[in-house]
Amino acid sequence: MKKIIGVIVVFVVVVIAFHQGASYFSKRVEEKRNSPVIITGSYSGEESSKPESGQYETIEWEELMPAGWNPVKNTEGLKIEELEDNDPRAVEALKKTMDAWKNAPVNPALNGKSVRIAGFVVPLEYQGNALKEFLLVPYYGACIHTPPPPPNQIIHVALAKHARNIRAMDAVWITGDMTVQQKDTVLGVSGYTMKGLSIVPYVEEKKPDAKEEGGS
Incomplete structure (x- = not known):
């Protein structure tokens, strides 16, 4: 029964990790919310298409969870x-945690939305060295070095056009x-899918300091 208790601890650790991951990106995307898409960089040899003109709302990982x-x-x-190893409370807690994890509810308001979100890449399918499909996850190591997040914290992305030179755990928009x-x-169950129109490296944009703004 020690294994059961150990699994609960793993679940707790992973939940903390994805909340931290969501917060990591949330702090850096707030100023971009409801702004037009801005392509700030590209991968070498990128073949993915760029979005048509229009508004793409920047969202945070917390918004994928009710x-x-x-x-x-x-x-x-x-x-x-x-x-104790045979404590029924441990068995019950594990069952409830696993059920909640497996049946994680999604946010129906996101259905059909055109959005932009930052996360880490978990590759699923390449054609040559061009990425076709991947999972987008909120924290480093998810689905590879640690158990996958719940479905409402995984997005299955199929790129409209393939993108080159993208590796596992690259941070992207x-x-x-x-x-x-x-x-x-094989690497996790996603609660969302996305037709990816643009994929670019995640770069934290620095705001100009007071001297730069004042020109002195």
């Missing part, structure tokens, strides 16, 4: 490290049309 959703709520108040649709892959 407000108040907490997959490990059932473990609150439990001192897992103090539970992806722009495209979002659909609420579950898709199973």
Whole structure:
């Protein structure tokens, strides 16, 4: 039964990780919300198309989860490290956590939206060295070095045109049309799919300091 308790701890760690990952990007995209798409860079030999003119809303990972959703709520108040190996509370907590994780609710308001979001790439399919499909995840190592996030924190992206020189865990901006649709892959189950119209390297944009703004 030690394995059961260990799995609960893993789930708690991963939940903390994806909240931290979401916060990481959230701090850097706030000023871009509701702004037109700006292509700030490209991958060498990129073949992905750029979006048509129009507004693409910049969204944060928290918006993919319904407000108040907490997959490990059932473990609150439990001192897992103090539970006996055969404690039924550990078994029940694990079952509820796994059920909540597997059946993570999505945000239906995102269905059909044209959006831009930052995240990390988990490649699924290449053609030569050109990326065709991938999972977009909110924190480094997800689906590869750690268990996958819940479905409402994974976006399955199919690029309209393939993009070259993109590696696993590259941080990117992806722009495209979002659909609420579950898709199973060998690396994780996504709660959303996206037709990716643009993929560019994630670069943190620095604001000019007071001296630069004042010209002195």
